[in-house]
Amino acid sequence: MSTGNVAGVRSTAARSSVALHAAMAVTGLIMILFLLAHMYGNLKVFEGQQGFDGYAAYLREIAQPLLPHAGALWILRVILLASVLLHIFSAFTLWHRSRSATGGKGGWRYETTKNRRGVQRSYASFTMRWGGVVIGLFVIYHLLHLSADVIAPGGASASPYQRMVNGFQIWWVVLSYVIALIALGFHLRHGIWSAFASLGANKSVGTRRFLNQLATVVMLIILVGFLVPPLAIFAGWVS
């Protein structure tokens, strides 16, 4: 094979759509691990203020005194931020390439109005990009509200538990949260399957079925796990 410059071939391939998808898959899976941990933390709300705030404090004490106060938390935050940035960078680069490949029209590039939805593609698969943008905007709002305490619907508080309980007594806070979670649900339904396939795991009909079922199950666990605390607060079971 006359590929000549082997190093050049590798560095080109490192910027290929295959490599970018792998980056998106790995960072997406890291974010999912975070989501699972985050969900576990949220469920601590049922242990009352002490349990929840105690958990928040514990997160800042992990590996102390080896690491300074909140050291482990900051390491996780940096890994997470790097993942988010790489995920979004890859997403937009690939989005741009898909648009250029289809004259900016994607799956809508034919004149006919028949079969516009294609033959078998799922709703989740073609809402990945705009759905991702919705999730991104929500995450910013969410951090301002519950982490940084910058916007404080329902009243600011030094206690994370109070911030959460105050916030989720307001209908529109709950509603925005539910909408974002639905967007996340679709994103994960296609994303988890797609991540494993992008990384090379889809090697038979059986694996394909398994990966799709896995995506549905993980998506449902995350969806339910995140929906229960705010709905319980809204219903007045936690106060």
Added chain:
Amino acid sequence: MNITVRIWRQHDQAAAGRMVSYKVDGISPDMSFLEMLDVLNDQLTAAGDDPVAFDHDCREGICGMCSLVINGIAHGPEALTTTCQLYMRHFDDGDTIDIEPWRSESFPILRDLIVDRSAMDRIIQAGGYISAPTGSAPDAAATLVPKKNADRAFDAAVCIGCGACIAACPNGSGMLFTGAKANHLGVLPQGQPERHERALAMVNQHDAEGFGGCTQIGECTAVCPVGIPLDVISFLNADVLSALPRKTD
């Protein structure tokens, strides 16, 4: 059958194109889709108009030349069927059928329904072959190939290179085609020495031609006339990802 067809007419690569309606009468349900177009072209020629240009060759579903998007679906409504093997009995009397060329920025429209698919040839040229000297034909069964690998190689090798996968992909990705062409060599003993180099070279050429990345939607497999499975893309991805970190080959 009497039908109406709306066809993309475009004089050449530089010209603007548009959909034009024609009535075609007296179609037999046993005619193939291309025979229906032949009837239309006879009609147009008799009236002194330009016939509709479309690609075709074998008309028996093996060469990969025919390439029409029919009512928005590459190769039309029947699964596992090339345009030339599609019959008019799958349509109803009085139907209006929309016919367009494969659309991809990497497939310039040459005229009407004919597109230039050389981009796919260049992906093959980049690595879809074996250059390791393998000597003369070996004795049968001298090189054992597990049944599983032989089946997989065959499943991938049946790709006729039509490009329907690209025409159907919302990302304009050519990964089903590229995966099929890399995979049928990559699972056989003769293809092993260059397996990783091949994966890198073909994926690089795929991207250089301007095709989009694969997001595992699977529209390609729904239109592929020979049923290339989506797995070939994962196989190619795995080969590329395992080849990337290596310092030497």
